[in-house]
Amino acid sequence: MRRSATPLLASGLLTDVGRQRSINQDAGLILDLPRGGLFAVADGMGGHAAGELAANLALDTLSTSFLNGRGAAPERLAEAVQEANLAVLRSAVGEYVGMGTTLVALVIDRAAALIAHVGDSRAYLLRGTELHRLTEDHSWVAEQVRLGHLTEEEARTHQWRSVVSNALGGEERVRLELYGLPLRQGDRLLLCSDGLSGVIEEADLYAVLSGQPDPDVAVRQLIDLSNAEGGPDNITAIVVDIGQAARMPAYPLPSRQSDGPTYVDMLLNERRGNSPVTYLALVLVYVILMGLVLYPQQRTLIGAVGLGLLLILLVGIQVWNRLKRSRSALPGLSSYSPQNAVTLPGAQNAGTLPGERSATDSEDDLPETPMPEDRQIRISPAGNTSRD
Ligand code: MG
DSSP: OOOOTTTTTEEEEEEOOSOOOOOEEEEEEEEEETTEEEEEEEEEEHHHHHHHHHHHHHHHHHHHHHOOOEEEEEEHHHHHHHHHHHHHHOOOGGTTOHHHHHHHEEEEEHHHHHHEEEEOOEEEEEEEEEEEEEEOOBHHHHHHHHHHOHHHHHHHHEEEEEEEEOOOOOOSSEEEEEEEEOOOOEEEEEEEHHHHHSSSOHHHHHHHHHOOHHHHHHHHHHHHHHHHTTTTTTTEEEEEEEEEEOOOOOOOOOOOOTOOOOOHHHHHHHHHOOOHHHHHHHHHHHHHHHHHHHHGGGGHHHHHHHHHHHHHHHHHHHHHHHHHHHHHOOOOOOHHHOOOOOOOOOOOOOOOOSSSOOOOGGGSSSOOOOOGGGGGGOOSOOOOSOOO
């Protein structure tokens, strides 16, 4: 078990090549931070060494950029993902053309968890007796299930089940899902590649996560389970335990976008420019200064009223942030509990793949709507649309 520099966390990480691949194109990261940690899983694609390079480059750049970033953790995380994207994109030349990687990153900052997600690697939260999925796959089959063109069962065995619709290295502007949620003492988080979540049922994930207290042993057991099912893909798992209650950070947690991933630059603009309160404070300061200049004989009154208004504004911001944090809920994705496997509206399990992949899909299985060209990420030199 790995204990963090803070007494808040304990974690375990393991990555494994699986039983059917000759090279591991997954990568995992644990980075201690003064108030928590940065954890990430990347699942590279692009043929032989390219996928391995993409995944490791993404995680190296992510950690370096996050550490060197400025501002609040959500903005630093979004910028670090953008930097990781550009690093992969710029290295995708020569034999590495077309490489890319998924990324699921978790920043724990005191009592806040920030999830950044691109692709079909997943994050889960075990809280009490429920296992909540925190990410929605950015995959072609997941989108078709959402649109009602495929059933979940069809998606599990579809020939394009491994095609991701969003990845680092695809274009200069990466689309990202980023949101935060408050953590509680006793929470356990799992980050994993589809070599785990696409092979092991959520009931089995739950059984290991709820039954094995040591995170190192838990990740070992998860990987053993996936290998026991044939180990068709590289497997990576990170388990993080929240050992102590902590205070929430001062910044407001980003909300989960209901319409899927957003371009990072738009997301950052929204977070930085979405504060009418900032403009209100600036206008107030301007009016106070103008009042002091124009009516110097009333400066005591103007100063007192102005300071009072600014104080009210600052207190209002704090109250608003607290209210917003208290309203932060778990995403409306599927959750599993042993008593009752609940599937919420809009939830889907696309990408779940019990055992070996079927090679018997026929043309009849193809959905009516073709896959849009600009959403495809082709990763094999032969134009195969699968990571297999
Ligand atoms: Mg994979």
